[in-house]
Amino acid sequence: MSPDLLIALLTGAALLGVGIYGALSQTNLVMIMMGVELILAGALVNLVAFWRFLHPDNYAGQMFVLIVMTVMALEMAVGFGVAIARFRARGSVEMEEARELQG
Amino acid sequence: MAVITLQTFFIAGFGLAAIGFGVAVFRTSSMMRSALALLFSQTALGAMFLAMQVEFLGVLQIMMMATEMSIMAIFMVMFMMDPGGLGAMEMTHQKRLSILAGVVGTLFIAGIALFTSWGAVIATAPPAAQQTHDLGIELLGRSMLIFETAGVTILTAMIAATAIALPSLQRNPHHEP
Structure with missing residues (x-):
């Protein structure tokens, strides 16, 4: 296997792991969103590597990358909307204080 | 061969930088x-894309993330009780479980990356101008419906986020428009 492809895939795996740690361990909503951003960044690097090293002739691969970037922007927009609503209602975006949302 | 080695060096360097800053x-x-x-x-990830000769997506990644993270920094200052970190507040929970989940996730995906036969690797990438041209044709051709759907979804999310963020009239009965 090409070392470049392997390096890119391992980078994606490491970013996914760091993102999972951040999303699960942080108590602040904005920090949790940062973890999710890192998880999506891991997916992004994998998709770019697959397109570049395996299928550079098929541009649907780049299309996938654009979709993941869109998802990143959507996550930020909706997440900040929720953060503002939460801050207005409770004066905090600490998720430890959001136990009443539990089903 | 020397060019490929240099390319590998830069891909690995930027990849390590992306992971290092991610941990930070x-x-x-x-x-x-x-x-x-x-x-x-x-940004290191964007530079890694550039090193992989995926120029358009590399530049797009750097531009998008520079804007997105600047906005995120502003929200950090707005919403955090201690944005400067001077109080050294503990803002984590279930640390052991989180570390375990992160390590297991990384090892699982790394295992898949290592032990899968990915097939023949193509060494040469299309030229930058060709990539941009062909992506444009893809966006306005076969993938147009997906592209348009993404655009409409962004618009919907913008409206939804604004609607959520607006103060509720029910919560403020004395609110006068």
């Missing part, structure tokens, strides 16, 4: 530093 996001108690570390991590 959760290791500092200053929220501003966290936001900046995430910005540097995403």
Whole structure:
């Protein structure tokens, strides 16, 4: 296997792991969103590597990358909307204080 | 051969920088530093795309993330009780479970990356201008419906986010428009 492809895939795996740690361990909503951003960044690097090293002739691969970037922007927009609503209602975006949302 | 080695060196370097800054996001108690570390991590990823000769997406990644993380830094200052991290507040929970989940996730995906036969690797990438041209044709051709759907979804999310963020009239009965 090409070392470049392997390096890119391992980078994606490491970013996914760091993102999972951040999303699960942080108590602040904005920090949790940062973890999710890192998880999506891991997916992004994998998709770019697959397109570049395996299928550079098929541009649907780049299309996938654009979709993941869109998802990143959507996550930020909706997440900040929720953060503002939460801050207005409770004066905090600490998720430890959001136990009443539990089903 | 020397060019390929240099390319591998830069891909690995930027990849390590992206991981290092990603870890730094959760290791500092200053929220501003966290936001900046995430910005540097995403920028290193964009530079990694450039090193992989995926120019358009590399530049797009750097531009998008620079804007996104700047906004995130502003929100950090607005919403955090201690944005400078001077109080060294503990803002984590279930640390052991989180570390375990992160390590297991990384090992699982790394295992898949290592032990899968990915087939023949194509060494040469299309030229940058050709990539941009062909992506444009793809966006306005076969993938147009997906592209348009993404655009409409962004618009919907913008409206939804604004609607959520507006103060509720029910909560403020004395509110006068």
